[in-house]
Amino acid sequence: MTEPVKVAVLGGTGFVGKAVSSALMERGHEVVAIARTPRPVAEGASFVPLDLAAAGRDQLAATLRAQGVGAVVNAAGGMWGLTEEQMVDANVTLVAHLLAAVETLPTRVRVVQLGSVHEYGLAPLGTSMIEAYVPEPVTAYGKLKLECSNLVLEAAARGAADGVVLRVGNVVGAGQPGHSLLGVVAAKLLEARSHGQAELTLGALVSLRDFLSLTDAAEAVATAVTVPGAVGEVVNIGTGHAHNARQLVNMLIDASGVPTTLTEAPAPGPETDWQQMGIEKAAALLGWTPRRSLAEAIAELWAAAVAEADAAVAVAEAAVAETDVDTGR
Secondary structure (H helix, E strand, O other), X not given: OOOOOEEEEEOOOOHHHHHHHHHHHHOOOEEEEEEOOOOOOOOOOXXXXXXXXXXXXXXXXXXXXXXXXXXXXXXXXXXXXOOHHHHHHHHHHHHHHHHHHHHOOOOOOEEEEEEEHHHOOOOOOOOOEOOOOOOOOOOHHHHHHHHHHHHHHHHHHOOOOEEEEEEEOEEEOOOOOOOOHHXXXXXXXXXXXXXXXXXXXXXXXXXXXXXXXXXXHHHHHHHHOOOHHHOOOEEEEOOOOOEEHHHHHHHHHHHHOOOEEEEEOOOOOOOOOEOOEOOHHHHHHHOOOOOOOHHHHHHHHHHHHHHXXXXXXXXXXXXXXHHHHHHOO
């Protein structure tokens, strides 16, 4: 597939899904965002409401057929605030239904599954996990995402879908989820702006992870939608470098400009909680390499957080002013 296609982005209202939608449209593709709850989508995308975790094969197939899609990006799934059963439905069941649905479509469809670095589990300090590394996930989420990846690869092997799995690192950027470490820190810094001083008390920031700019991640996904040689492949999408969480928190404090006292819980031991991906295959197969620094990603995160907070304040002030007018005050 080299010509522009219509792409269904499952989870297209989410943190990663919106950025992927924008990257796809920049390449001339048409995008339909499919998600359960109507929320803002990337400018230029259309929206179709569908509870992806609950939708069966037939309902999902009918939706994809009606939209005339030529590719699907699965940016849906989740773990935060979900029961074990809900996590299975949001991840494994969804992918199983998606693959069964695309198999009924009149033409072969590219399916890009957004996997996770957590499928690999942990590795010895200094190790770069390449795609041949045997996955040994240590979290329930990592295990479920690995199941999803295997389903996509099996479908590709039997010719049911042009399946591609991208194992994506820890994504950082505008719209960072509030439940993430950086989302929590950003919220605290926003709250402290008016006081001129922030007091942050956090757990031990010792985990070393492969963090990645949201914009870079979205561009990798958009590229994978049309690269012919990617079918049946697993491709790592990261920076190829591990950073600890402390570095990113300090970057965010610097970006905010808010004077901050950071108190960190004592580390239980040496910093050996390690994930770093080898990304040579992404360069060779997709022609993709990361281009943005983590400092740039953090700056985009903070700018977006400030804009959202200021917009919320403006809306609240306008509502108060309108009430005052209505009551004659």
